[in-house]
Every structure is written in C-alpha cells, then in structure tokens.
Amino acid sequence: MANYQIIGPATNHNCITGEHDHFYPYLREAIGRALKIDLNVSFLMVSGVRLLLKDLAAAATAGVPITILCANYLNITQPEALYLLKDALGDRCDLRFYNVPNQSFHAKAYFFSYPEGEEVFVGSSNLSRSALTCGIEWNYRIDSRSHPGDCAFFRQTFENLLKHHSIPIDDRELKRYAKQWVLPKIYQQLDQLEADQPQETMEEPWPDNRVAQPQAGYEVDVADSVPAPMIAFPQPTGAQVEALYALKQFRREQLDRGLIVAATGIGKTFLAAFDSRDYKRILFVAHRDEILSQAAHTFACVRPDLSAGHFDGSCKDTAGAIIFASVQTLGNRDYLCDRYFAPDAFEYIIIDEFHHAVSSCYQNIIDYFKPGFLLGLTATPERLDNQDVFALCDYNVVYEVRLKEAINRGWLTPFRYYGIYDDLDYDQIDFKNGRYDDKQLAFLASVNHRGNLIFQHYAKYGSRRALGFCINRRHALYMTRYFRNQGVACAAVISGSPPDDGKALTLDRETAIKKLKDGELQVLFSVDMFNEGLDIPELDMVLFLRPTQSPTVFLQQLGRGLRKTRGKTHVKVLDFIGNYKKANLVPFFLTSTAPPESGGRRGYQLPTEADFPEDCLVDFDFRLIDLFKKMAQDQKKLKDRLVDEFDRISAELGRRPLRLDLYVHLDEAIYQSIRSKKDLNPFRDYLTFLDAIGQTTAAEKELLGSPGHAFLRNIENTAMSKTYKMPVLLAFYNNGAMKLAIDDDDLYQSFKAFYEKGSNRVDLLRDKTTANAMNWGKKEYVSLARRNPVHFLAQSAGEFFFLNGETFCLAPELDAFVTNPVFVGHFKDIIDYRTKRFYKERLEKMETQA
Structure with a gap:
C-alpha cells in the first residue's frame, strides 16, 4: 500500500x-x-x-x-x-x-x-x-x-x-x-x-470528504537495471509522459510502426508497458535474457492483469497475452509459422535495443508479423557500420530525447568527463575492417605502466562504485588483478568460462551486480556485457579503458552511469585516449553533433562549453588537444575518404554497392560533407562516379553519355517536396518489365499500391487536400497523379516525358534502353534511393523545425 x-x-x-x-x-x-x-x-x-x-x-x-x-x-x-x-x-x-x-x-x-x-x-x-x-x-x-x-x-x-x-x-x-x-x-x-513533506500511512479507505496523495516514489526502466522498489501504482513520469502523448498523436495518422529514441535512463520499457494498455496481445522482443526477465517484471507492475509467457531456447510459450521472446529463438524461421504464431497473432510488437534490428533474426520477425503497431526502442540508433536503423521504421521517429536534452531537463545525472592522455602506440596494432586487433591491443594494454596510469587517476578522482570497460577477457582479468593488488575490492564479469588462473578473479553477472550495489565491491571490469541491458543508479564512475571509435558504443558506456538516485550529483568519466583512429571525434560524441569539416581557416575546433549539457564538466589533457589537431590536419582529403568508404561498404556487402546501399551505409559525417558539393556527391551522377573510380562494367560504359544516362541523371536530381513522383516512375518500371507509356489504370494501380504502405500514406494524410485518401478510388488517385507529378515531370523534364492524349509517355530516344537490364536496374535503384532519401530528409526537417 x-x-x-x-x-x-x-x-x-x-x-x-x-x-x-x-x-x-x-x-x-x-x-x-x-x-x-x-x-x-x-x-x-x-x-x-x-x-x-x-x-x-x-x-x-x-x-x-x-x-x-x-x-x-x-x-x-x-x-x-x-x-x-x-x-x-x-x-x-x-x-x-x-x-x-x-x-x-x-x-x-x-x-x-x-x-x-x-x-x-x-x-x-x-x-x-x-x-x-x-x-x-x-x-x-x-x-x-x-x-x-x-x-x-x-x-x-x-x-x-x-x-x-x-x-x-x-x-x-x-x-x-x-x-x-x-x-x-x-x-x-x-x-x-x-520529496521531504511528511507522509502518513493509511490502510483503510478514506471518507469522500477526504483526499489522498500518493507518496513520491521512483520508477526505473527494468530493461536497463535490476528490479527495484516501485510505487504501488506506477504512472508515467518525465519523458514517458511526453512520449505517450506523441504516440497517441502519431497513431491518429494511421501509421503502423515508429521509433522512440531516448537516452539510457529515461525508462523506455516502462514507457512501452504504459503504451501497451490499449492492446490485448503483445510481443516483446530482445536479445538478452536479462532484458527479457526484467521487462517481464516491468509489465507485471504496469499490467498485472496480463498472462505472460516466454519464448526462448528453453521455453516455447505461445498462449500468453504477452510473450517475451528471445530474438535468437523467435528469429529462427522454423518458429515463424502458424504452428507457433500466425502473422497477425499480436496487436502490438515492441523491439528493444532497436539498433540491432538490422540483423537477419530481427528482420525475419519484422517481415513475418503484421501487428497493428510496431514500436522500436533505442538510445543509440546510429551504428558503427552506418546501417540505417531509422529506415526499418520508415523514418517515423515518434519521440526523441538525446543525452544533452535529457541532462538539461533533469532526467539524467550530469557528468564530469576527464580525457586522459594514454601513450599506448596504436600505430603498432593491426587495423582491419574498422577495428584494431583485440589480441595485439590487449597485449600492449596489459602492462603495469598502463595499469598504474589507470589506477592513479581512479584514486585521484575517487569512487565508491565504478564500472570499467575493457578490450577483451584477458584485459578485464589483468585490470582486476592489478586493482586487487592495490587493495581495491573488484571483480571481472566476462562471457564463457574463465581460464584456470582467472577463476578467482571473476563473478557471475548477478552476483557481481549485487555485491557492487551492496558496497562489497568497488569496481567491476567487463568487456561488452554491460554495454546494454544494465544500469546501476549508484554508479559514480565509468572507466573507458579501450579505444571508443563509435558514438553508439561511447554513449552506451556513458549511459551506464547517468541514472539518477538520491544524493548523486554527477558521475565521473575517465576516458583513456591515445592515437587511435577517429580519436579526434571523441569531443563531439559528448555533444551528439557531427564535427566540422577540417581544413577550414580556423582549423580543428573543439566544441565550446555551450555545446555540452548543463552542469557538465569536460576536461581534456592538453596533449590530447594537440593530438586531435594533428589528426585533423593529417586527415585524408574528402574524395579519398569517400572512396575508402565505398571500398569498406563493398567489403562488408561482398559486392559493389548500389546507390541505396551507399546511401544507407555511408559514414554520416562524410555524407553531410559531400551532400552539398556538386563535384563530390556521387548520388548526383552515380554512373560517372563509378567510372571515375574504375567500378563500371562494360555494359555500364556503353550507357555513359547516352540518352539513357541523361535520363537516369535527371531522375537522380529531380526535385521532390512529396513522394508523388515515385509511384509514377514505378508505373513505368512495371515490376521490371519497363514500359514506354502508361495510362490511368497503370497510374491508379501504382499509386494505390504505393500509398497503401503506412509510411507513404502519411504524406497524403498530413495534407488537408488529401487527408481523406483512405477513402479514395481510381478517380481521386488519377486526379492527384495528373495534376501533380505527371504535370511537373512533363514540364520540368520535357525531353524525357510527354503527354499523348490520356497516355503519359517516355521519349522515343529511351526505346532502346527500356529492355536493357542494366538500365532498368539503375532506374529501380534510383527510385528506391530517392524514396529512402525523402524520408530521411523529412525526418531531418522535422528535427530542425523542432
């Protein structure tokens, strides 16, 4: 009570x-x-x-x-x-x-x-x-x-x-x-x-002329922490209130999937539980057993009326009102069938840590089920491999609160960040596919000189409960041994069985967390086990003991210490930085902004105090500032970095990237730098870009300089304030059997199919003139097509499009190309790329307006 x-x-x-x-x-x-x-x-x-x-x-x-x-x-x-x-x-x-x-x-x-x-x-x-x-x-x-x-x-x-x-x-x-x-x-x-007002306990119902106010309690996102005490009747707080309001408004547009981006500590699992209250059958998907069990605890608090089941390696419940499913199990195609779950078995699907959803297991689940609504939850949608998480929700970001805003609004604890110079020479370590060799790195890092550097700064800044992120298992065991030798109560938490000489240094996850919370341990050293799925509010220090090149990993690690609790005023962050690749980007990870392009008149510029969250301190060793400036000066030219990115993406895909591939996987900082540069932007004329770097086939070389090439270039650059041109182009594409002319039936079928998809339909529903599109038939769709995209394509690209009575035609010069599979493939790639780009730019525009 x-x-x-x-x-x-x-x-x-x-x-x-x-x-x-x-x-x-x-x-x-x-x-x-x-x-x-x-x-x-x-x-x-x-x-x-x-x-x-x-x-x-x-x-x-x-x-x-x-x-x-x-x-x-x-x-x-x-x-x-x-x-x-x-x-x-x-x-x-x-x-x-x-x-x-x-x-x-x-x-x-x-x-x-x-x-x-x-x-x-x-x-x-x-x-x-x-x-x-x-x-x-x-x-x-x-x-x-x-x-x-x-x-x-x-x-x-x-x-x-x-x-x-x-x-x-x-x-x-x-x-x-x-x-x-x-x-x-x-x-x-x-x-x-x-919080300090006197409270009285009342066990019996009160008369009608008296009122009762629940005592202030606290709620936690149990998908990010161990179960903790809660008030008897949990209710939304902070960002949850705003996100729930945004979700309600979002659904009025009849969209069927959306993404919540919220910094760790906001309470995303509670948010999902509150939002689920209008749904009777729910699926919650995550990739860690700890997240699933803690999410079950959350839903039991918010919706104790629901029966719950688990679908994982050891349990195959199918009858619960809410199913908590392991992605590794449910994502297996053997279980995605009517024997277990029909495609429409769930009204509401929640996918936690949605930045993982680009993997095949997640994709299998997303493709199979047809829920009334799908909600993705993540604190860090940007991935190290630059795969586009936003695209999985059609760029429908329902609500977003990043690190800086969350701290400014008092939802997370401010940090004291110390960038400490580390003389470990990363030039001695092999670097391949965007990563340093872990074994070589751990060997060089597991020396007393570096251990002493870390311990001295740990002792200098002081901590009661700290978390250290290590390079690999060997490094975590080394750090535990070194700190124990200095009299610090600590343990390593690693995956798999420890080596014989490391058994005394390790604890299982649950025991280690409990001992740290109870004050029996002062430091836990781990590798990746605590990047996600855990927050200990009592943490007052996090140690970055490995090179952190990804903003996603950086923010995940930082987020472990940002949970608020009574008496906690800030968390200390000790980041040991050496001459590793992209080290000069670390200051910008703290601001969630892209670094400015180097080489300008002002040279390398650190973010200013105003760029960081309120009440936060950021202090870099002066040797690091010199290192950052030198790295910026030594950076390759933008064109060379673009080609390097192309090669990296080719290696990851195992083939030459299409426009859509390059757009989705391209490093965001590079894309932002080239998007406004006519001579460097490959998306303005992809065939010419491919030819310039020696990547065109013989068939593509024949296209270069032809009317077909000019047509493709026109479509790559055509203006788009809405998506209306895309279904017109898809009508010409005709599922690969390309046409030279289309009629009203073609337009109707293409528009209807295109705008039946929720993410496309939203452009119609948000415009007053097309808000009733859900009730449209052939007449309305054809009218829209003719007065907008057909009209403007004929006007702005008359050398390629023209009207012949009631028929909309491609220029006769393209007759020789519409049966060319290379030309048709590029045409479809442009349509896919332009559609995805439209949604991404629409999202950016909405964020700018906000």
Missing part, C-alpha cells in the same frame, strides 16, 4: 493560510460544482497537476469550459505538466501562455462560475503539491454576491490578459517549449521540498 498525506475537508471561511487548512480541498470542491473554470496560475508543476487532473477531466467530460493561463517565465512551468493536461483534457481545455517578453508573471487566481454567481481565490498558491497540500500559502476567497466589484475587476483583468497578452499552447508551441526547457537551479530545492 502506498503512503499518503491525509488532507481534511474544506471549511467555509474565506481566509486560507495553509498549515492546518490547505487550499487543495477548496479547489476540489469548487471544480466539482463549477459551470465554468478559469485558472490564472503563474507556474504549473507536475505534482500539482496530478492532484487535480482527475477532477478537471471529469469536469471537462461534463462539458464544463476550462481555461488555464500560465507563465513560461524562468522555465518554472514544467513541460511534463502541460503534456499531462493536453493528454487528459485535449481540446476541451483552452491552455495558454502569458506572452509578454521580459515581463514577470506571478499572478495566482482561480475563477469558478456557479448558477448563483462566481467566486475567485486570489493568493500565493501555484499549482504544485506543496503549495496545495502542505506549504504555508495564503489564499483569499472573494464571492461575487458579497463583493461584486472586486470579482468583476479580477474577471475583467483576466479576460484582458487572455485576449491581448496570451498565445495558445498547441502541439507545436508545446514541443518548442519542451525542447528549449532547461531545468532551473531552483528545482533542486523545489524537488527536495516536494
């Missing part, structure tokens, strides 16, 4: 001073019988909104008009509080910001209209739990029957503020406010005040 603060019934006098006579009962009583509600409150806090939300929702459902005017002054009003109101009340509440720049707004007035008149409470209480239930707050009630002039004056002033000095808080304004919101310093004191 939760703990509760007991608050007595409202009294009848007008002077309310807190202490033994709090404001909350008066508000509940007034909301319950009002015919009109107007709240003029400077600051809205989550704790106060939660107190009144049920009563306000009941009033709104009964048709009571509600207006709330609040301030965005000083960032005190919490975005989460506004999202709670928007979600519960929707359009039934006129929610507004006071909008006078550089003008403070501290008014607190609560208006309630009744059949017999109006009353207004004027005083000191904002909408927060402490102000309504336990603080010393003075409020005075004015009744229009006894003080008509005073009531009228306040009412007139309020209406003037609404009419002339406010703006509506629509979805766009709320998102803008949330994105720029930074946790004010005063919140640390306010949070303490809210």
